[in-house]
Amino acid sequence: MTTKGATQPTAAQPRGLDLSTESTSRSIAEPSTAPLTGTAPLTGAVEAILADSRQQAARYVGEVVVPREAGE
């Protein structure tokens, strides 16, 4: 119940896009395998995640805050 000055975006023009119906592909029961296992040595990605998680953790956590009633 408020006035908002929403900006009206300009519609993009499709340029040579493939607009046919969705393609069929492999069965849902044949996923790619996940090479990460709990017993494997730490991979580079996991090490990078852990290093990042130590950096300014409190600041990051403080940035993920939504208005109290937003999801209600």
Add this chain to the structure above:
Amino acid sequence: MNAPRAEIFDRLIGLETEYAPRFSPLDPTTETPLSYSLYESLAVELGRRLPTAPARHFKEGRFLATGGALWFESVDAVNGLMEGATPECRSPRQLLTWQRGQDRLLSEAAIASRHDGRFTLIKNDRDSRGAVYGAQENYEAVVARGVWLFLWRAGLVAIFPLVLLYRVSLLLLYLAMSGYFLAAGLLCVTASVLLRRGDALSQVLLGRHMLDEGEPWVFPRWLSVVISIVERANLAPLAVSMYVLARLTAFRQLRRGLLPLLVSRAVVCGAGMVDEQDRFHLADKASGINCLVGFGGFLRDHPLFSFGHFLKAMFGEGGFTLRGYFELFRRRQRLQIALGDSNMCQRAEYLRIATTLLVIDAIEAGHLRRPPRVVRALRTLHRVASDASLNCEIRLSDGGRPTALEVQRYYLNACRRFLQTQPQAPDEAWETLHLWEDTLDQLEEAPQTLLGAVDWVTKLFLLGEAGVDAAWEQRKKIDLRYHELSPEGYHRRLADAGQVELLLDEEEIERATRIPPSDSPASTRGRYIREFAGGLAPIRASWSTIYLRRGRATQRIRLTDARRDRQARSAQLPERREAEQDDAPDDHFDGPFFW
């Protein structure tokens, strides 16, 4: 001998996802933009990437050429969340594809939309202070049968005077507000001219200085509170009546049949969470669920089954129309499940949708007539979701005490028996069954083999690698940033390193960022938006209708479920006379699927 042909993976389904916006300014001394400003930036950037059309709705939003929508889920004028709604889909695989397309489209647009800082979306269900939001599932289903359907419709007739009363009270409220702003404006102008103190008065009465342009207009806090109280008081009689009616008659069989499945499914599709006391939970949202049935926010309730869309139908989708109300009389309505985590792992998200859909199909086909009954379901839900050992017992009314995995296996076996009676069942239904069984086996025997496939397992692994001495802030950052939709997000980093399981091809997801799914009302919506957005005939859209402005006239194109139309027509052909007396047209669903 085979049972009658049942509907399997053939109903309209969809997901709504509330994303938490995170903004990190380049200049730390500057203020974080208001979330409405972030929404505006996102909407503009989306409009550069694909055709969009403004929503004709009481919420601020835009429909996309993919058939889905972006909404600003607001608390007030300037604070809220970004919500993405997938187009209406048919199969779980299709829905997973368009959900992932939406995640990619919105997250890439968010990052590109701001140059004054890093704007990213977090696809989770709790912020760092414990506020609950996140994912909702929608399944088109039969609202009631027989005497319960009669009672549902009779109840709708009985509460109709309350609908009219609410509409009148809303009109009076608008008139009162208009009168207030007129009087306050005149007072402020007078004070400004005579006393040169108009600005302070304007701030109190109008929430802004009269000539202050450029900033969104926010009501004064005191006025917002008064309006909110008056609005809720006006709505209370209708809301109470609707709650009682829906609770007594709507989706009774489905709610009963689904409850044990939902109470136990965190073991398969929980996203994992570190709470404020540093305890690990299997699921992000479950502990925030505070009732089994509710409207989802009217009284700060977080229900498992939400009837909020029934109440919103009374408001009118695009204004003071009663069409939404009359559509509640249809036999097929939207069943909304508000329990469910925003998954990052494709297998977890797929199983969340597919297993629930398969069980709905089985229940509607008359299977699962006597599902187990959970004693103290809400408390049990909380216990199951907080037990990573998977040993928590679920107390049943018959004295049984199965674990969540055993309850899941009960449903797995029931669905297998159901599919064995349905030779026409699509391959995907059987594939779902196999994936479900494999997942339960792995959870029982070696959960660590589900790294990259089940979110809680993956998140628990990362937390374990951080070590027992890790501070809460670090553990919480792992919990939250796992869900960040950007190259810095932890799930994304694992995916980029090839360490998560993928069910979908890259090409499929990319297509879902551009085109709508086929054979759905979204196909027509997306086609019209692509054709008319930015053209000479201004277009607006809703879940049920396309509005094309042609001169002074507005052309309305109803978005119907073409497949169900065809099915209803072909069912009528052999025995047209009988069919005319049947209630088959009620099966036709052309109401708004989302709100």
